[in-house]
Amino acid sequence: MSETVRIYVPIDAAALSVGAEAVARAVAQEAQARGRNVEIVRNGSRGMLWLEPLVEVETSKGRIAYGPVAAKDVAGLFEAGFERGEAHKLRLGQVEELDWLRRQQRLTFERVGVTDPLSLADYRRLGGLKGLEKALALSGQGIVDAIKASGLRGRGGAGFPTGIKWQTVHDAKAEQKYIVCNGDEGDSGTFADRMLFEGDPFLLIEGMTIAAIAVGATKGYLYIRSEYPHAIRTMQQAVLKARNAGILGASVMGSTRHFDMEVRVGAGAYICGEETSLLESLEGRRAIVRAKPPIPALQGLFGKPTVVNNVLSFAAVPWILDHGGKAYADYGMGRSRGTLPVQLGGNVKRGGLIELAFGISLRAIIEEMGGGTLSGRPIRAVQVGGPLGAYLTEKQLDTPMDYEALAGIGAMLGHGGIVVFDDSVDMAKQARFAFAFCAKESCGKCTPCRIGATRGVEIVDKIIAGHERPKNLAVLRDLNRLMTDASLCAMGGLTPMPVMSALSHFSEDFDRPPPEALPQAAE
Amino acid sequence: MAQYPAWDQDEARSLIAGLAHLEGATLPILHALQEEFGYVDPQAVPLIAEALNQSRADVHGTISFYHDFRTAPPPRRVVKLCRAEACQALGCETLVEDLAREHGIVVDGHGGGHDAVVETVYCLGNCALGPSALSDGELIGRVDADRVAALCGGRQ
Ligand SMILES: NC(=O)c1ccc[n+]([C@@H]2O[C@H](COP(=O)([O-])OP(=O)(O)OC[C@H]3O[C@@H](n4cnc5c(N)ncnc54)[C@H](O)[C@@H]3O)[C@@H](O)[C@H]2O)c1
Ligand SMILES: Cc1cc2nc3c(=O)[nH]c(=O)nc-3n(C[C@H](O)[C@H](O)[C@H](O)COP(=O)(O)O)c2cc1C
Ligand code: SF4
Ligand code: FES
Ligand code: FES
Numbered sequence: 001m002s003e004t005v006r007i008y009v010p011i012d013a014a015a016l017s018v019g020a021e022a023v024a025r026a027v028a029q030e031a032q033a034r035g036r037n038v039e040i041v042r043n044g045s046r047g048m049l050w051l052e053p054l055v056e057v058e059t060s061k062g063r064i065a066y067g068p069v070a071a072k073d074v075a076g077l078f079e080a081g082f083e084r085g086e087a088h089k090l091r092l093g094q095v096e097e098l099d100w101l102r103r104q105q106r107l108t109f110e111r112v113g114v115t116d117p118l119s120l121a122d123y124r125r126l127g128g129l130k131g132l133e134k135a136l137a138l139s140g141q142g143i144v145d146a147i148k149a150s151g152l153r154g155r156g157g158a159g160f161p162t163g164i165k166w167q168t169v170h171d172a173k174a175e176q177k178y179i180v181c182n183g184d185e186g187d188s189g190t191f192a193d194r195m196l197f198e199g200d201p202f203l204l205i206e207g208m209t210i211a212a213i214a215v216g217a218t219k220g221y222l223y224i225r226s227e228y229p230h231a232i233r234t235m236q237q238a239v240l241k242a243r244n245a246g247i248l249g250a251s252v253m254g255s256t257r258h259f260d261m262e263v264r265v266g267a268g269a270y271i272c273g274e275e276t277s278l279l280e281s282l283e284g285r286r287a288i289v290r291a292k293p294p295i296p297a298l299q300g301l302f303g304k305p306t307v308v309n310n311v312l313s314f315a316a317v318p319w320i321l322d323h324g325g326k327a328y329a330d331y332g333m334g335r336s337r338g339t340l341p342v343q344l345g346g347n348v349k350r351g352g353l354i355e356l357a358f359g360i361s362l363r364a365i366i367e368e369m370g371g372g373t374l375s376g377r378p379i380r381a382v383q384v385g386g387p388l389g390a391y392l393t394e395k396q397l398d399t400p401m402d403y404e405a406l407a408g409i410g411a412m413l414g415h416g417g418i419v420v421f422d423d424s425v426d427m428a429k430q431a432r433f434a435f436a437f438c439a440k441e442s443c444g445k446c447t448p449c450r451i452g453a454t455r456g457v458e459i460v461d462k463i464i465a466g467h468e469r470p471k472n473l474a475v476l477r478d479l480n481r482l483m484t485d486a487s488l489c490a491m492g493g494l495t496p497m498p499v500m501s502a503l504s505h506f507s508e509d510f511d512r513p514p515p516e517a518l519p520q521a522a523e
Numbered sequence: 524m525a526q527y528p529a530w531d532q533d534e535a536r537s538l539i540a541g542l543a544h545l546e547g548a549t550l551p552i553l554h555a556l557q558e559e560f561g562y563v564d565p566q567a568v569p570l571i572a573e574a575l576n577q578s579r580a581d582v583h584g585t586i587s588f589y590h591d592f593r594t595a596p597p598p599r600r601v602v603k604l605c606r607a608e609a610c611q612a613l614g615c616e617t618l619v620e621d622l623a624r625e626h627g628i629v630v631d632g633h634g635g636g637h638d639a640v641v642e643t644v645y646c647l648g649n650c651a652l653g654p655s656a657l658s659d660g661e662l663i664g665r666v667d668a669d670r671v672a673a674l675c676g677g678r679q
Contacts, residue, residue, distance in 0.1 A: 269590060346651075425612070
């Protein structure tokens with residue numbers, strides 16, 4: 001009998017989307033046909049998404065990667081001796097040595113792609129639960145102080161200091177407090193939350209549990225959007241396993257602390273990512289935005305003090321508790337401390353997840369790591385920070401990834417999504433889409449957003465059609481000012497950002513000879 | 524492809540009773556009903572209202588707020604096509620035009636000769652491998668019009 005070879009085939013949804021399931025099946029069949037003993041581990045994705053399905057083989061010389069592998073390549077791989085790491089045209093080399101990974105600073109994503117996401121044994125073996133163990137030895141205030149020292153800011157997009165938010169909930173007096181994880185990840189161009197759910201679910205559970213111990217909460221909810229069926233399944237299984245292992249429940253890791261959590265599923269509404277809308281949804285109502293104040297930290301879920309944080313905010317916490325707030329703060333620039341999982345997508349050659357300290361330039365990410373556009377045409381526009389983020393020009397790409405630096409050029413970092421467009425993009429159409437999206441997804445509570453977005457679509461249509469352009473451009477600017485100033489939440493308040501950036505940086509697209517007929521509605 | 528049993532008021536009642544104890548039970552109940560029957564029949568409204576001590580108008584308002592909940596039996600097959608920015612950058616709007624022109628499939632309209640519909644969604648979290656679609660819970664990257672049409676026809 002030959003020795004058992006361990007082969008990794010990712011189970012991440014992006015890998016599955018390009019055929020990883022068929023590859024895993026082919027590896028099993030081919031191994032059986034050849035009488036080889038293989039153990040197929042379904043790991044998360046390393047985030048090199050253009051190489052998916054990325055198959056890794058454990059050898060004496062480390063894990064050797066092959067990719068992108070199609071099912072039809074598998075017989076040839078065995079023929080070449082890939083289970084010993086032998087040469088093949090798809091062989092990429094030792095995975096940890098690949099430049100794309102070596103350039104990163106993976107703190108939050110350190111285990112993603114390395115292990116079977118649902119193996120608690122793997123999780124413990126690779127440093128999992130150390131943060132929680134340390135947290136259990138601290139006072140609530142001690143935990144909050146560590147988070148403050150780390151400089152961690154909310155990764156959902158607004159960048160509010162997490163330690164200050166936790167302090168508010170910690171100091172609030174109430175018999176019931178809640179932890180709510182915002183896993184709605186509605187922003188287009190973002191997928192880091194999804195990859196973390198699917199690639200290291202126990203990390204999120206650990207982070208939420210530490211938050212609960214810090215502020216004195218006993219119940220948590222994780223709200224995941226329904227567009228993520230794989231993530232929902234993985235997180236549900238992970239919660240069950242954590243409960244069975246005594247990580248969640250009446251006695252967290254054998255301590256006197258009690259915390260348990262549930263996974264809740266969204267229902268296809270972008271606005272549910274806005275925290276108060278999310279809370280309404282969790283309470284079982286239409287997800288109409290609440291006016292702030294009161295802030296959720298004081299009156300959140302069912303009116304109780306509630307920590308609402310993004311997935312990546314919670315997921316940064318175990319590392320911080322394990323290594324200390326200062327170690328985390330040593331990464332980054334200015335007031336943006338630590339690392340940011342950047343998501344690179346759209347028309348780009350090498351897209352994927354890149355975790356790096358704040359401060360790297362957009363250009364380094366898009367050109368050096370991303371390799372430019374997939375189409376091979378010149379880059380014309382880059383949207384940073386989701387559908388409410390600004391469109392930047394090629395000339396602005398030297399801006400560093402940093403909350404303040406991006407705000408300084410009228411843009412925002414948001415959840416760290418970068419979407420690349422080539423020179424075939426029509427920026428007037430992108431501006432129209434921003435309004436159309438807002439019109440469709442507005443919760444309807446306030447007039448500037450509900451009516452303004454629909455008006456915006458009409459005005460952009462008139463401009464495209466060449467009707468009274470100077471007048472309509474002035475109306476468009478006024479409308480944007482009104483929406484920015486008078487909308488209740490950032491849905492209506494930030495929709496002008498993509499619109500105005502398109503208009504100011506790409507004004508030529510608003511001044512083209514009108515097409516013969518009005519463009520077809522794009523909703 | 525999922526096959527759903529016909530709406531059954533007793534079965535619905537027992538599903539609701541099994542979840543009514545949850546905090547904020549409305550969405551879990553609606554999801555459970557839709558998972559079981561493929562949609563939420565309007566007959567469920569009074570049952571949910573009673574179980575959760577809400578008004579029928581509240582329950583109806585909740586169902587109608589969310590894009591996901593259907594109030595009539597679903598088509599045989601639903602393909603969700605991402606039409607958000609990262610997929611736009613990879614030509615999803617051209618794909619939509621091709622679907623109509625070459626396959627007679629109008630997105631968010633009818634599925635041509637197929638007993639299937641293609642619905643717009645905004646982002647499936649697969650933005651580096653777009654254009655993306657979700658069909659029967661399966662995520663598919665780098666789709667083109669032919670692939671989407673094949674999904675509609677049930678051929679894989
Ligand atoms: N991740 C995504 O998919 C996505 C989608 C759309 C928008 N966004 C982002 O959302 C952002 C807007 O979010 P917002 O409207 O929640 O921003 P916000 O500035 O109102 O709040 C940010 C967070 O800080 C908390 N907070 C504010 N003041 C506080 C205080 N004094 N004490 C304790 N906590 C306090 C808020 O409750 C909230 O949790 C945008 O900048 C955008 O980047 C993200
Ligand atoms: C329209 C809109 C959509 C949002 N969507 C999300 C989202 O999908 N995920 C998220 O974490 N935050 C989202 N936010 C931000 C949240 O309101 C909130 O700031 C965040 O969850 C707080 O967590 P953090 O401090 O860890 O970032 C959204 C905000 C707005 C206005
Ligand atoms: S800005 Fe739009 S989404 Fe936000 S509260 Fe007003 S109507 Fe609702
Ligand atoms: S009604 Fe909300 S701002 Fe006017
Ligand atoms: S924008 Fe299409 S999958 Fe994200």
